[in-house]
Every structure is written in structure tokens, then in C-alpha cells.
Amino acid sequence: MQNSETDVLMSEVEAFRDSARSFLGRQSTHARIRTLRDVPRGFERDIWQQICDAGWPAILVPEERGGLGLGLLHAAAVLEEVGRALLPEPVIGAGMLPILILADLPPSPAGDELLAAALAGDTLAGAAWQERDGVAEPSGPQTVAWREGGRIVLQGRKSWVVPGQAADGWLVTAGMDGGETALLWVPADTPGVSCDVQPRVDGSPMGLVTFENAIVEAASLLAVGPTAVRALERGVETARLLQAAELLGVAREAFDTTLEYLKTRAQFGRPIGANQALQHRMVDAYLQLELAEAGLRQAIGDATDAPRLLPAAASRAKARCAEAALQITRLAVQFHGAMGYTDECAIGLYLKRAMHLASWLGNAPAHRDRYLRLQYDQIPVANDQPTDIPAAGRETDWSTIDESRFRAMVRGFFRTHYPPELRNPPQRLHWLEIRDWYMTLSRQGWLAPSWPREHGGMALPPDKLLAFIEEQEDWGVARMPDQGLINLGPLLITHGTEDQKRHWLPRILSGEHIWCQGYSEPNAGSDLAALRTEAIADGDDFIVNGQKIWTTLAQDATHIFMLVRTGKFAKRQEGISFLLADLSSPGVTVRPIRNIAGEEEFCEVYFDNVRVPQANLVGALHQGWHVAKSLLGHERIFIGSPKTSQYAMGQLRALAEANGVLDDPVFTARFSQLQLDLADLRALYGRFADIVKRGEELPPSVSLLKIWASETYTRIGVALMEVAGDHGGAGAMVSFGTRSLNPLAPLMNALVTTIYGGTNEIQRNILSRQVLGLPV
Known part of the structure; x- marks a missing residue:
């Protein structure tokens, strides 16, 4: 997408966000939330009508089906604001899930009429598909249906139905015609249908719907077989993705409220936010918030660009946003002290909403496990064949070359010229070990990719520079003694005199x-x-x-x-x-x-x-x-590259396979968490990389990247050492099946990354003061 198109899209998204914020500011108050949680319905129908009039349920519905035909970013922006405001009305359960299912079905008189009524707010529909806890796929229901004359009879039970007693009816899944999944519309007043309340900690309306020989007309059958399953699955996955956005909104509002409290609440004559221990914990909460946002944005992008990735994207986003919301809201209660544990303090409402949302449609551990099973993290094998590599790149205008072609060119050069025995070395190499490669790059004119051409560099624009670095790391190119190239050279070019540039720069090259x-x-x-x-x-x-x-x-x-x-x-x-x-x-x-x-x-x-x-x-x-x-910002994004962690994860997987622990549920839970940590590191890195690509100055918040990258690398290193068993203390290359590796090398390398470039504690100090604005 071109920059101008991106700008237009984001402007539209922010307009939706602003509209939602304005609406919610008028309608959703903490007093209303407290009142409605004691009401069986749990929300107000007239407010629901206003939500439908605002077009929220229509955002993702194609225009030809009566919707707005917009994208996930628009819907997520609205749901974030819903999370911030703790809106009691079930926007996902009644406004997104059933409507998306109906819109995904082939046009039919009954389905079209029901879709139009739901979009208009005349019919309040829900989806009754869930019979088990967790993230079980919405197929193979135990509820059954059979034909009797010109009617259909249902027998069974559905749990966690939203909305519950307030609904006019539900889209119900049932096994029918030899076990195929059928999708039926069942009005709430159908004889044989009952709905009991399933209490939620935040007062959200949910129901346990029972069908005892409930009879509906044959026209209630909307779809059977793959058509029904596909619509239901896509609707549920989209609901999970939007649920992640709502959780992000809950987390962000709880964080902002607590941050302001730390700045204003005083004890012993000082704001409590001046306490370094509290500052560092708030930085860690902020890091979780930013990881959740980066992961959600990337998941939305993946699901938009490749719909087949929607299930994995939904699990990835739900797991991270649920974890962030629970961590931040629990921290918020603690930081508000004893008052935070009282019902009159609003922060408890956010904790309870986070608990409800984090549990419904699968909790974080379940989604981490599912994310791993879906192998969302597999990276496509690149084409490493050499392609039209210039004999010497000093005169090439790299800005005119497509990025994919540029990457293929760089990979081809590495494949041809980089010594294979030096790929992914377990430690920093000395000058005598890497000198020949240094001189190979020098002769090619590729030694100083960021330097201007007049000083002997490649003059790579920011996007190509980032691509060059990423391809180096993907190929396992060892880091050279490069302080002259990445630090001193650019400094002299910017701050040095002409004599200094003439004297020092050529000698570096x-x-x-x-x-x-x-x-x-x-x-x-x-x-x-x-x-x-x-x-x-x-x-x-x-x-x-x-x-x-x-x-x-x-x-x-x-x-x-x-x-x-x-x-x-x-x-x-x-x-x-x-x-x-x-x-x-x-x-x-x-x-x-x-x-x-x-x-x-x-x-x-x-x-x-x-x-x-x-x-x-x-x-x-x-x-x-x-x-x-x-230099410091660019040093931190260099340290924050996900490639070292990615390589270590490859080693961990290989070692786990060799040792037969990939089927161990304890290890699998840990491995799935690390996979998610790595995925979100890539997403966070991508956000700061985009800033570099635009040629803008990196903000102080880049310190988040340094913290998460180094600590993720350390966690992977610890896991690798432990999976190695007795070999974890060997301190040397060890053979596991057909592969040899040093199981201690990643951990040893990772330890120092938390220190250099400014220790992680110093980074937290920077963030607490320069980004969060906490008092000294």
C-alpha cells in the first residue's frame, strides 16, 4: 500500500475512533455499569438501537449485503474504545459475531431478512454454537436436529451464549442429516427453548440455552455442511480478533488511569510515582501494552492480507491482549492501594471486564497452544539464488530497485561469497577470523551501506538499509569489528570537519x-x-x-x-x-x-x-x-533485532525434537509462550523499523525494543540450556541427532545484551521519565 493510501486509511480509522469515543463519552458511565450489572438483561435496548444507528455492526459487512464494507482496522478502533469505556452492550456477541455469520452465508430470503433486521437493530441476535470450554473449533456439535414433517426438532444445550435472556433469537449449530453441521435461526420464544443466566464477574449478559424438543419451521434452516461451518468459523475467529482489540482498550484505560494516579497521589510528601520500584513495574506494564498493540496490528494486517491466516492471527492477538489486560488491571488494583479493592473505585471494574473477556472464547494459555499448533511462525524459504549482482555497487542507485529484488541480490551475494563455516558463530569473531569477509565487502563497495556515496558508501535509503541488515542476520553473517562503520563513520559525516572526513573515512573502508x-x-x-x-x-x-x-x-x-x-x-x-x-x-x-x-x-x-x-x-x-x-537510538534498534532470538528458537526447536520433548505439555506451554514472545518482538521491531524507513528520528520509547529483545533472547537461552539436560553444562559443541550446537552459547551471548547499550534498568529509567512522565 502506498503512503498516500495508508494515510487516507488511517485518517478514516481515526475518524471512526473519534466518533466512537464521542458516543461512548455520552452513554457509558461507571454509574450506569454498576446499575446494569444487577439487571438480568445487562444492558439497555435503546442504547443498542443507537449503536446500530451508528453503524458499528455494519462495519465489516460488504456493501452489497447492506453494510459499510470497511476493514478490521476500523472495527478494531471502535472495539478499543468500547473496552476503554466498559460499554455494557454486547457489541461483539450481538453486533459482530451473528451478523458476520449471516453476511458470510449465500444470499437467501430468510437469511437476508434476518441480516437486515439485525443491522437495523430491529432484531437482537446471538450465536449459540459453544458446547465446551476453550478454543474448540465450532464444528461437530453435540446438539442434534432432525426433520419431522415440514418442521425441524432440536435437542441439546449451548453454553456461553451472548446475548442471553435479552436476545430475540439465536443462530444455533446442530448435527443434522447424518452428522453434518446445520445452522438454524431459533427465536427465543420457541416452545421448548429456555435460557438460564450464566453469571459473569463483570455483569456481562450470558446465557445457557437448552433445547428440549424445540420445534422450528423448515425455513429456519439457513445453511448445512461446509457452508455453515465456514461462515461460523470465520465469524468466531473475527470475533476473537476484535475481542483482542476490546481487551487492549481495557488495558490502555486501566494503565492511563493508574499512571495519572501515580503522578498525583502523594505519600510522605512525595508522589508515589517517584518510587523507582513502581516506575519499573509501570514500564513493564507499558511494554506489555505496546507489545499487545503491535501484535494486534500485525495480526490484523496478516488476516487482511491472507484470510487463511485468520485463525492463527486471532489466537496470537487474543493471547497477548488477554495477558496484557490481566497483568495491567491487577497491577492497577494494587497501585491504587486499599481503595483499589473497593467497589466504589472504578479500577476494579476494569479488572473484572478483563477477567470476563480473557476467559470467553478461549483464554491466553489455550490460544498460545493453538497458535503453536497452527504453525503461524513458519517463515517462507527465500529464493537464495544470485540475481544480477553488480560487479561493484558504488555507482548503483539503490533507491530505484524494488525491495524484493534488492533482498534477493543481497542474499545471492552472501550465498556466493560468505564463508559457510562462519555462519551463525556462537561468539563474536576476532579481526583475523573475519578480515577476509571485511575486505570482500570493501571490494564490492558494500562495507558501509548507510554512508553517502561520496564517502564510499552504498547510500542505501532507510528501507533498504533495514533490509540489508535483516538479510545479514537471516543468513547468519557474523558481526565484524564494525564500530568504525556503524558509529564513527556516520558521526564524522555529520559532525566532522572536511579534513577529518578525508583523513579517517577512507582508512575505515x-x-x-x-x-x-x-x-x-x-x-x-x-x-x-x-x-x-x-x-x-x-x-x-x-x-x-x-x-x-x-x-x-x-x-x-x-x-x-x-x-x-x-x-x-x-x-x-x-x-x-x-x-x-x-x-x-x-x-x-x-x-x-x-x-x-x-x-x-x-x-x-x-x-x-x-x-x-x-x-x-x-x-x-x-x-x-x-x-x-x-547514536543511542539506532544502537538500541540494532540490539533489538529479532533475528538472534529467532535463530536461538530454531536451535531450541531442533533440540526439543532431538530429545523428544515437543509432545511434553509442560514444555509445549513454555515453547508456545516463547513463540508468541518472538512474534511480538518482530511486531514491535517492525513499528520502530517503519520509523527508520521513513527517515525519522527514533523516539525514546525505542528503549522498549532493547528490553524485550534482550530479555526474550535470555529466556530462550535458559530454555535451550534446560532442554539440553546434562549437556546444558557442557560449554562446548554437542551432537544431537544430525545437528551439532552449543546449548550454552545463546544464553551466554544473551546475558551481555541486557547490559550493553545501557542496562535494561537504565532503559526503564529512561522510559519512566521521558515517555511516561513519572516524577523524579
């Missing part, structure tokens, strides 16, 4: 200079403003003294870019400068640090009266903080 990053210091890990390495002007030089630590692969580097203190000011971030230094200078000592995996990936770098030319200062004196922080 030629491999003459290999760079490392000198930010962290002892006792100043994530707190960069606390650094103490000092640079004092002396003639044309600076004299540098101090120490850097956790400097990745410094033993392989020729140069270091670093933050140094050049002045003392009231704000610690001032007085920091950005400086380039040659590691072969007298007074520099590099000492490797062996990490817990036994590898020498990090180093300490000591500076003892090291002379560095003042010409190596990048940007203005004392302004290094502003120069350096422009």
Missing part, C-alpha cells in the same frame, strides 16, 4: 583502521556522565589520563573513539568531549578481560599521559555528549 568504542569506565557503566577520563589541552595536543572498560575487541583495534572530560560544569553532561585516539600511542595499554564464557571479548584500556592531537576533536569542545547520544 580500506581496513587500515579498525575502531573500538571507549564510553564505559569503572564505576560509570551506564552513567556516562560520571566518566572521569580527563583530556587537558597542552599546545596542539590533549594529554589524556584515565581508563576505559568493557571496550569490545579493543585488542583487535588500531584506534578508539571515546568520551573524555575536558571541563567541569554544573551539569555533568557538559564538559564532555568526543575524541579520536591511536591505540599505538605511547602510554596506551590494552588488557583483555576474559568473560564468563571464557572468551576475551572485552578489554580495559588505560591512558597514561597519552598525547592526542586537538585536531582529533570531533564537534565542539565540551559538546561530546550531544554528539554521542545521537
Whole structure:
């Protein structure tokens, strides 16, 4: 879809959202909710008529069947607002599910008349299909029907019917004609039909409908066989997807209410939101909210683009949104204190609505299991054959090439030139191991994909740059000593002088200079403003003294870019400068640090009266903080890529198959949760990737991506170690069937991802203050 079409669509969706919000603001109040929960009907028929007049039940119905012919995004926007407002009227159960079923049936006089009456609000219909708990497919009912003369007799029972006693009738499934599923319209006043109330914690109207030799006219038979099953299944799956949207609305309103409470409620003379423990828990709740929204949007997109994916999309969205709503509403009750546990506090109403919605039509564990069974996560095998690869890409205008062709071109180059023995290495490679590949990319002109062409780069537009990175990770290309390429080069291009660009940039591309990053210091890990390495002007030089630590692969580097203190000011971030230094200078000592995996990936770098030319200062004196922080957002989206977790999940699946635990229900539940976590990581990554593709500045909320990616990777690593059994403590390559892997490598690699780029606790501090606006 082109950007202009997308803009028009989103404008329409927001118009629907605004209209729904305005309507609900007039009609849905907490006082009305409390009153109606004690009424058997559970809602008001005149409000239902206004909902039908507003066209909500008609949103997804084709225009030729009397509807609005709009899409899932429009319907989801309305249902989110319904969730926010806790509307008692059963928009999904009466306004979406039965109407979607009717609209999906072939036109017929009886069906068309019933559809028109339901859309107009003249008939309040429900769907009576469910006989068992959970997510059982809506086929093979135990309720039976048979013909007697010119009529049809029903015998059986249906549970969790919405609406219950308020309905004018129901669309009922029954086994008929040799066991085929039939769909019938059964008016509520049919003799032999009774409806008992099934209480829900939030007061929502539900019924247990019993058919005791209930007799309906033959014209009540709307469909039989595959036609009936297909309409019913699609209606139920769509209802689940929209139920996820309603749950998201419940979660968002509970979150917003609690956030405001934390900002205004004071204890001991301070807002309670200034407590760091509460801040971090709110950040985690916000993360769940954003994962739910990203997952729902992606699920809607998948179901719209490929209707065959609707069942998996519905399960994926329902599982995540139900989990988010339950977590956030429970947290909200706790954060409101004792008052939150009283009925007069509205936050409890949101918890109870979340409990109702999360349980009906299948709960989160059931949908996670179903999502796994549907194998929604399978990634299509790409065409890796080489395709028209330029001999050297320096003069190619990549913006004119279609993205799919560009990806095929990149895959083809990797397939042809990347050393197969270096694919997916279990640890960072040193310069001597990866140098040949570095030089291969250099000769091809593909070493610096983001750099402008005049400086030797590929000048990839943002969408192609992201595609290039994703294809690298999909192919298992090892990360090179790339600080000069991804950090220093772009910084010099933006902030460096012309002399600096001419001197430093070509040497990065030629491999003459290999760079490392000198930010962290002892006792100043994530707190960069606390650094103490000092640079004092002396003639044309600076004299540098101090120490850097956790400097990745410094033993392989020729140069270091670093933050140094050049002045003392009231704000610690001032007085920091950005400086380039040659590691072969007298007074520099590099000492490797062996990490817990036994590898020498990090180093300490000591500076003892090291002379560095003042010409190596990048940007203005004392302004290094502003120069350096422009890198942080892109570093976090780089760390937040789902590919490492995706690769580790492939290893986990292979190991589980080899060890025969894929049929173990305990492992399967855990594996399905990890699959969902990975799917939602991809969705969240996609949201921030779209920002990069548009060439916009990444917002502070990109820290969410870093947290979820690193913690998901860690959870997968732990599972891999445990599934390996006794081999989980081997610390070496182990053979499982036809495959060899190091079951500890992902966990070892994952541990450090929660630290570098700013620890996850620091990311939570950033989010709590810069995004949520919680008090200091």
C-alpha cells in the first residue's frame, strides 16, 4: 500500500475512533455499569438501537449485503474504545459475531431478512454454537436436529451464549442429516427453548440455552455442511480478533488511569510515582501494552492480507491482549492501594471486564497452544539464488530497485561469497577470523551501506538499509569489528570537519583502521556522565589520563573513539568531549578481560599521559555528549533485532525434537509462550523499523525494543540450556541427532545484551521519565 493510501486509511480509522469515543463519552458511565450489572438483561435496548444507528455492526459487512464494507482496522478502533469505556452492550456477541455469520452465508430470503433486521437493530441476535470450554473449533456439535414433517426438532444445550435472556433469537449449530453441521435461526420464544443466566464477574449478559424438543419451521434452516461451518468459523475467529482489540482498550484505560494516579497521589510528601520500584513495574506494564498493540496490528494486517491466516492471527492477538489486560488491571488494583479493592473505585471494574473477556472464547494459555499448533511462525524459504549482482555497487542507485529484488541480490551475494563455516558463530569473531569477509565487502563497495556515496558508501535509503541488515542476520553473517562503520563513520559525516572526513573515512573502508568504542569506565557503566577520563589541552595536543572498560575487541583495534572530560560544569553532561585516539600511542595499554564464557571479548584500556592531537576533536569542545547520544537510538534498534532470538528458537526447536520433548505439555506451554514472545518482538521491531524507513528520528520509547529483545533472547537461552539436560553444562559443541550446537552459547551471548547499550534498568529509567512522565 502506498503512503498516500495508508494515510487516507488511517485518517478514516481515526475518524471512526473519534466518533466512537464521542458516543461512548455520552452513554457509558461507571454509574450506569454498576446499575446494569444487577439487571438480568445487562444492558439497555435503546442504547443498542443507537449503536446500530451508528453503524458499528455494519462495519465489516460488504456493501452489497447492506453494510459499510470497511476493514478490521476500523472495527478494531471502535472495539478499543468500547473496552476503554466498559460499554455494557454486547457489541461483539450481538453486533459482530451473528451478523458476520449471516453476511458470510449465500444470499437467501430468510437469511437476508434476518441480516437486515439485525443491522437495523430491529432484531437482537446471538450465536449459540459453544458446547465446551476453550478454543474448540465450532464444528461437530453435540446438539442434534432432525426433520419431522415440514418442521425441524432440536435437542441439546449451548453454553456461553451472548446475548442471553435479552436476545430475540439465536443462530444455533446442530448435527443434522447424518452428522453434518446445520445452522438454524431459533427465536427465543420457541416452545421448548429456555435460557438460564450464566453469571459473569463483570455483569456481562450470558446465557445457557437448552433445547428440549424445540420445534422450528423448515425455513429456519439457513445453511448445512461446509457452508455453515465456514461462515461460523470465520465469524468466531473475527470475533476473537476484535475481542483482542476490546481487551487492549481495557488495558490502555486501566494503565492511563493508574499512571495519572501515580503522578498525583502523594505519600510522605512525595508522589508515589517517584518510587523507582513502581516506575519499573509501570514500564513493564507499558511494554506489555505496546507489545499487545503491535501484535494486534500485525495480526490484523496478516488476516487482511491472507484470510487463511485468520485463525492463527486471532489466537496470537487474543493471547497477548488477554495477558496484557490481566497483568495491567491487577497491577492497577494494587497501585491504587486499599481503595483499589473497593467497589466504589472504578479500577476494579476494569479488572473484572478483563477477567470476563480473557476467559470467553478461549483464554491466553489455550490460544498460545493453538497458535503453536497452527504453525503461524513458519517463515517462507527465500529464493537464495544470485540475481544480477553488480560487479561493484558504488555507482548503483539503490533507491530505484524494488525491495524484493534488492533482498534477493543481497542474499545471492552472501550465498556466493560468505564463508559457510562462519555462519551463525556462537561468539563474536576476532579481526583475523573475519578480515577476509571485511575486505570482500570493501571490494564490492558494500562495507558501509548507510554512508553517502561520496564517502564510499552504498547510500542505501532507510528501507533498504533495514533490509540489508535483516538479510545479514537471516543468513547468519557474523558481526565484524564494525564500530568504525556503524558509529564513527556516520558521526564524522555529520559532525566532522572536511579534513577529518578525508583523513579517517577512507582508512575505515580500506581496513587500515579498525575502531573500538571507549564510553564505559569503572564505576560509570551506564552513567556516562560520571566518566572521569580527563583530556587537558597542552599546545596542539590533549594529554589524556584515565581508563576505559568493557571496550569490545579493543585488542583487535588500531584506534578508539571515546568520551573524555575536558571541563567541569554544573551539569555533568557538559564538559564532555568526543575524541579520536591511536591505540599505538605511547602510554596506551590494552588488557583483555576474559568473560564468563571464557572468551576475551572485552578489554580495559588505560591512558597514561597519552598525547592526542586537538585536531582529533570531533564537534565542539565540551559538546561530546550531544554528539554521542545521537547514536543511542539506532544502537538500541540494532540490539533489538529479532533475528538472534529467532535463530536461538530454531536451535531450541531442533533440540526439543532431538530429545523428544515437543509432545511434553509442560514444555509445549513454555515453547508456545516463547513463540508468541518472538512474534511480538518482530511486531514491535517492525513499528520502530517503519520509523527508520521513513527517515525519522527514533523516539525514546525505542528503549522498549532493547528490553524485550534482550530479555526474550535470555529466556530462550535458559530454555535451550534446560532442554539440553546434562549437556546444558557442557560449554562446548554437542551432537544431537544430525545437528551439532552449543546449548550454552545463546544464553551466554544473551546475558551481555541486557547490559550493553545501557542496562535494561537504565532503559526503564529512561522510559519512566521521558515517555511516561513519572516524577523524579
